[in-house]
Amino acid sequence: MIPVTAFEGMHCALFGLGGSGMATARALVAGGARVTAWDDNPDTVAKAADAGIETGDLASADWAAFDALVLAPGVPLTHPEPHWTVDKARAHAVPVIGDIELFCRQRDRIAPGAPFVAITGTNGKSTTTALIAHILREAGRDVQMGGNIGVPVLELEPPAATRIHIVEVSSYQIDLAPGLDPGIGILLNLSPDHLDRHGSMENYALVKKQLVKRADTAIIGTDDVWCASIANLLEKDGRDVTRISVATDRDAVDLSGAPALRGDHNLQNALAALHACRMLGLDDEEIMAGMASFGGLAHRMQIVAQKGKVLFVNDSKATNADAAARSLASFDAIHWIAGGLAKEGGIAPLAPLFGRIAKAYLIGEAAPAFAATLGSHVPFEIAATIDVAVRHAAADAAQSKAPEPVVLLAPAAASFDQFANFEKRGAAFTVAVEALETDAAPARAAQGGQ
Structure with missing residues (x-):
């Protein structure tokens, strides 16, 4: 405490x-x-x-x-x-x-300048937070990790000169922390989310900007126009800004030996972690060793099983189209489980990725709306529930001619129509996968197919 x-x-x-x-x-x-x-x-x-x-x-x-x-x-x-x-x-x-403000005031009181990394963004902030903490721990540093990622920030050990606090901060928490002043502030990306809470995308971006505005140094992902604009404004004000971009920085870090960091979205997370850990004194050998041993987070592009040639991936945290796009872009021959409580815009923004989808299995309240968007572009069925979707998707994937078909839960919707939270939805997916036979094709055939 x-x-x-x-x-x-x-x-x-x-x-x-x-x-x-x-x-x-x-x-x-x-x-x-x-x-x-x-x-x-x-x-x-x-x-x-x-x-x-x-x-x-x-x-x-x-x-x-x-x-x-x-x-x-x-x-x-x-x-x-x-x-x-x-x-x-x-x-x-x-x-x-709020509690983040209390943490900042206490840090300023007992250990001014103690290492403090604050991470925010619409997507990827939990993975980036956990990745940075993991790399630092593997390198033998004294690390405390918490905030929006699970452990309340005030339940961590107190700030100290050689203790590094890695804190995930949501937009709600930033709004309640006018004195937020991390040593390293990370803003990964911005896309429409929580607009019911902030009123508009402009207000949402303005809140997120506060995390990096007063940081000693800011690491900002500039692949979206909102974050690029914030980086420009901070640089104009003379702030120290490190830009990261999936589009231009692909050669900056080699993730071929880090299986839990697959996909462009994880490249952005890794770039942020790379620069943050360098700023905290680690060398590249220590950083890459930490990335290689990182196991990823539950419900975030989590590989839960491989049955035969079929890979089962739980990305229940993909609760909006932008997050689901990151998952869909990471695989081919996807048997996609999607749906829940739809967010603004639905899955229309995912149309450029429809070619990667072999078939969609739609669940929850959003199923009819998602079906209308998919139309004739992607084969689909209304599976209604996770367990049915997993059985049908697994059976179809087992019969695919693709070398590594994927059954992917990336709902692009909130969970609250059927589950208390995305964690329980992801757990239901994992249980359904564990209940499958090693070869799911006969079970699908017995149902007659759809």
Whole structure:
């Protein structure tokens, strides 16, 4: 835990008592702050009280007594409308911040300039975060990894001169961190996502820009117009910017010995990791050894099995068309499992990649809309559920004449119509794959085909 002594003696309102909210409350109390915490869920409030956290209904609180409102990242700050606690805080000139801001203030207080790498982007940020942390650990460095990737940032060990914090930061968290000032800030890419939360693509890009704006040095992927524009603006302001591009930097890193880093999207991740690790003092031999031993992340281009000649790949994290495009571009002879809760634009942007798809197996609420987009361009069937889609796709792939057909879960849609999150969707895919016979072709034939 990182006790937040930077708020010692202050009184903080805290709203949102999920995993990061509870961690934040504990860290503030450990640092000597007083916390009054609340949540819309009475059961969550009761659990916090049982854990020794002071709770109180913030709707009837005296907001003039608070020094800050600490908001959980999932609670709306601006769109579709500010949460009621935000309105109350602003009416009393109370700053609204989040756990990343607390981390930054504590770092500035106890270990100014301690190594801190912050990573964001629409796609690839979790893989890049994990890759950088893995390379550094393999090279013997003291590394703490957390943030949006899973472990709340305030549950990590405190900043120190030789301890490197590698932190994934979402747009929601950036919005609540006005003092975000990493030593190395990485912005990978931008494409439409979370627009219901930010109101427009312009606002979304503006929020993401804040992560690199105050970094000592920025690493920016410039293969999309939004990030290229941000790089231009930072350079114009005299900031230190390192540009990376899949289009122009293919020879900068050899990933032939790194099987978990297949595809152009992983080339972008690897380029970011290469430059970040160089800046942190590693040589190229150490970096390449770390890339070669990197096992990848679950649900992100994860190879879950090879049955006969058929490769099964779980990319359940591909929850939008841009992320799915990265998966589709990495393979040929694809038996594609797609669908769920559709996002804006659906799969129309994937049309240039339809030629790589042998057949699509559509699931969830998006199935009819995705079918309409595929039309006569790609053979498809409405499989409805993951288990049916896996059985049918595996059987068809086993009969393919391609040397390495792929059954790929890259849904291009959210999971919430059938699953609580993308992790549970990916786990269901893996279970369905594990339940297959080694040769799935007879099972498909027994069903008569479609």
